[in-house]
Amino acid sequence: MESEALAAAAAFPLTPPQQYLIINNIQKRKNIRDMLLSAAAFGVVEVLVVGQKLLSFDQAMNIEDVLPNFQFPFRITRFATLGECRAHLVAVEPTVTILGIEILHNAKSVNDPDVFAGPTAVMAGNEGSGLSDAQLAICDRFVYIPQYGGGTASLNVTVATSVVMHAFALISNPDVCRSQNLHMPATEVAAIETELEKACPHALGEWTSTAITGNDVLSSCLYSSGIVASKAGKLAPVANILVAATMYLFRFIYIEVVSAIPLNGGSYNTMLNTTSKRWAAFVSALAIIAYLATGVVSAVSASDYLQKEVPGLDTIWSATGILTVFAILNVCGLNDSAVVALIIFAVHTLTLIGLVLASVVYAVQHPHIFWSNMGTPFPSLDVEGHDLPGNAATALFFGFSSAMLGVTGFETAANFVEEQAPGTFRKILRNIWYLSSFFNLTLSVLNLCVLPLHVTTANSNVVLAMMASTTVGRWFELWLSIDGFIVLSGSVLTSYVGITGLAKRLAKDRVLPEFFLVENAWRHTSHYIILAYFVVATSLVWILEGNVVMLSSVYSYAFLGLLVLFAVSAMLFKLKRSQMPRETTAPWSACIVGLFMSCMGFWGILMGDPKVSVVFATYLLTVSGLILLMLERLFVLRMIMVVLKTISPSPASDKMRLPLLQSPSEVLGGPAIVKAIKTINEPPIVFFCKHPDLQVLNKAVLYVRRNEHTDNLRIVHVYSRGGAPPAAFHDMVAVLDCMYPKLRIDSVVVEGEFSPSTVHWLSHALNIPTNMMFIRQPDNMDAHKVSMLGVRVITG
Incomplete structure (x- = not known):
């Protein structure tokens, strides 16, 4: 059972695998330039240049005639030898696979479902001779591109590299809806239940x-x-x-x-x-x-x-x-x-x-x-x-x-x-x-x-x-x-x-x-x-x-x-969360009278000493301003990007050379802001779905879009052991994923019992804290125990 869980997790990586490009022994500047443009288009995070002549490479990076003011969005790192390049890759990504593009007997088609396995570094050979012996030696596996027409000896090196990078980007694209089946090992669940009992002694x-x-x-x-x-x-x-x-x-x-x-x-x-x-x-x-x-x-x-x-x-x-x-x-x-x-x-x-x-x-x-x-x-x-x-x-x-x-x-x-x-x-x-x-x-x-x-x-x-x-x-x-x-x-x-x-x-x-x-x-x-x-x-x-x-x-x-806002929230709680279990129910009259009395008290303080209201408002606006800045930081970053592009564009020559020397966060303008926005949006959100109801799921998506900074929503359904997940669940999630192209929406089904231990197991498996997990209004004690873990109630 544990191996099944690991296999499922591997089929659906928690974060998209990253793609690298190795450039070695490429002679023509135009090919180098086109490779770099393709790398920018298909999400390459780092280009590793091995033994390339500096002048030739710098000239290849000058694309002002094609794309004015363009700035490459990836790191460029130089190495003297292929061995140094491989050592660097392994240090950055221990599970990286170096994939050579060559027609060999043990090469897999680019269309094979298992041709890519996790983080991948793509490397093409020379325009005429293909991969050298040194290049073949550091490759972990090989890929070829099948031809369906009359056929040719080989594709242009830039075309072949672009096809492979596109194929990798397609399967790891965060905008593509994916589904995942998880099975919780019984031993792990039992261990979590034991820890939960120990973690809450309630000493007070x-x-x-x-x-x-x-x-x-x-x-x-x-x-x-x-x-x-x-x-x-x-x-x-x-x-x-x-x-x-x-x-x-x-x-x-x-x-x-x-x-x-x-x-x-x-x-x-x-x-x-x-x-x-x-x-x-x-x-x-x-x-x-x-x-x-x-x-x-x-x-x-x-x-x-x-x-x-x-x-x-x-x-x-x-x-x-x-x-x-x-x-x-x-x-x-x-x-x-x-x-x-x-x-x-x-x-x-x-x-x-x-x-x-x-x-x-x-x-x-x-x-x-x-x-x-x-x-x-x-x-x-x-x-x-x-x-x-x-x-x-x-x-x-x-x-x-x-x-x-x-x-x-x-x-x-x-x-x-x-x-x-x-x-x-x-x-x-x-x-x-x-x-x-x-x-x-x-x-x-x-x-x-x-x-x-x-x-x-x-x-x-x-x-x-x-x-x-x-x-x-x-x-x-x-x-x-x-x-x-x-x-x-x-x-x-x-x-x-x-x-x-x-x-x-x-x-x-x-x-x-x-x-x-x-x-x-x-x-x-x-x-x-x-x-x-x-x-x-x-x-x-x-x-x-x-x-x-x-x-x-x-x-x-x-x-x-x-007190005023608590009375208001209590009335909203009665209206929107009426089915949640509770110890007692305060009458509406208590909420209304309590709200009125607290409002009168607030008014009395306001009238009694207006000077204090200025001090109070100053501190409240300061704290609220900091909080508002956090909630609207994506908008602020985008506005800064617009201003920077308007008033202080970087010289084209600097833009061409800065990526060689600096990371994106150090580059003036766009790349640093883009990186910050991606970092903010990277943490995913979980919504637990009891029944596949498109209306409820749509309300959850709208709530996430309006209240959270994320590019990834994972909708989780837990079904009983020995049963099967609802047939329409994955289809509904796929529909929502198409409806909201700016938000990747994935479906996750888990075999087990919906309980606090399940939530903790998922939190660990998906690396998502429980306060970033949402749920519909619970109407029974089992679901209520889950909401007590910090899982947020967001829909009625």
Whole structure:
């Protein structure tokens, strides 16, 4: 069985074999020139010149009279002897076959199906005497061209060489639809199943996962309480109730979507499986800004709590130092430890409980503070640059928008769902909702009972430390400041880890540049991602001068934008992916109300501080621009080629000689761009087809053309062992291949069971990552398990 699989794979090479041309002992310049032109026409990648006179060869390359401004698209390499030429070929292509063109008893017809075997170097003999003894000695096999007319002694050397090169190009042409039959060896499938069981231990349980998410969410309490009080005044508790109600709806929205597609990526992954790649890429830009703002706000807030105990400490430099330290730690390989996160989470939760108890005692002893705060007027607001008197409506509207800051980090659980035990995600959201709702609401009420509103507003960055100092004393203030510094610093670490995972996912999906996947040899960490995050985060600290309120607004923009788009994607998910299995189904009313509330929160942030919108838009457009450049890089390259041809054409003489000295990437203009375009389009895409339905297959082809850069789509059908593939499958694929001439569409049938192990085996056999494999909406648990591997759902 294993030999059958290998034979099938050999019949259908994963990448088209390459063709070479050896020129040796050719006398006439015209023949050399015509050979080079034929080589350019039939896809030769390298011409190997052995012992040819330089002057004669250079003159043969001068084709300005025939094709002005033409540039040969292949490498030209010189050798002194045929032995050196063969050694070079074997080094470049170990399986290369040197095919001599000669009429011999052991030569095969150019029409024989097995005359070409993998990479081939074609070599013709002298115009009169044919192949020399030295040439015959290095050939692996021979080919002749049968004649069907009256016959002649031999064809012209250029004609014969061109016929052979054309025949090779025909069978290896990437535009020709090909079919492949694969048989999976049972031993390999069993080994993959064993590895899959070992690779997913699901070590993260309910409380370790809750701790990782909770450190993000509960750290928000340290800086959101004062900001909400400054916007909502005495109605801060009501604003937090509205937030708790909103996030209650989003609990079930998140559970429905993530349980159906339990993959890391959160909102990006949801949009990728329900809409186009461009919309998903835009969501990823918001997610990047959210991680960026998380780290910046946490670093600045940690500096504020540290400054409370170290007067005179510069917040901006301190925040920069925190970002620097954690950048170095991440480059050195320090990742977010679940155990450490659990310890920090437990200590922070106990600290907040202690603050709540102390504040309750203090409130009972000093009830006048609460009643005094109830008598204060609503805070005036700066709306679009105009001072407006506050009222209950403005307090609730802008207070609600600011209070959403207290639940930022809620989406963190969806970004590491693959590392969680089955059924854990629902419990995480339940725990986080209870904890965030309790502490945000309780602390907002107790804040009114402990501190006068003017004191809260003046110390909004460290309001919890002020409460600790007032209710217990100096030592508790010191404890809470240290706790706040540690928790917020831990949130910075989480941001580095989160952005690294997200950026690597985007790079694998070809949304971000692939150099972000590069790891250093020392610690095997993604240093480019870490350093890029550090530079951008530090710039944000300095541009906004460490202003927590403005930084928090940027954070809220990104978070609320993600909530809006997640609600939209959830509704699209209901419409387009209704048959996919899921743990629960959120009612339409929850999606609509959740969308409305998140839109209102976004609008409130926008109206409350328009200056921040400029900063947010600048960073969002920068990230989106980089992503758009990646998605449209083929268009950009083609435009560059047009511009270069227009404004800076290379001199003809240079064009004739540069290929002798340089590789195509070093040549001015076209060849370098053509090579880049081919490199971008080279990786193939797989679409799994359950039933041969031409309409579904056409939708898959259209999706690939609109969303991916590729010249090759492989449509795979898996049929049961002992059965037979559908008779119409190969014909349908061939029809699509004719309909879309710019895309090579191949058919692949696999005997076996459609399962995760099958997908992994195919990924290895075809050398295609699972995130570049697509599937129709799965309607059963077996297919659903496949989509959980990262296989993208693209059609309904």
